[in-house]
Amino acid sequence: MPTGLTRDAGWEIGASRTIHRSPQAVWEFITGPEGAALWLSAEGPLPKEKGAPYRTADGTRGEIRSYHPGDRVRLTHGTSTVQVTVTPGSSEGRAVLRFHQERLASAEEREERRTYWKGVLDRVEAELA
Secondary structure (H helix, E strand, O other), X not given: OOOOEEOOOEEEEEEEEEEOOOHHHHHHHHHOHHHHHHHHOEOOOOXXXXXXXXXXXXXXXXXXXXXXXXXXXXXXXXXXXXXXXEEEOXXXXXXXXXEEEEEEOOHHHHHHHHHHHHXXXXXXXXXXX
């Protein structure tokens, strides 16, 4: 099977980065209005309730599948699913931010999303520096 293709979830991609901020600070940013706009193009803060709908600036619709404060959020994004997690880093004052997207349509879409998530991580790191 090609890299990134799974039996159950189709094409998928993951990207992560250690950020030099506390897990709580990263979580508050990523789920707040500025962070949600940056990675999801959402208007306002990310909804916290399971089943809550959202819409992005480009009209993509989705809903929150699960929300675990300070830890992870899983949501649909069009026909794909995105999970964002924040975990403690290997030393004090650091957090690992991960984006994982599955149910992508093709290897090409996987590569597009890889570039997108790397750009998101660059922008999050710059915002929190």
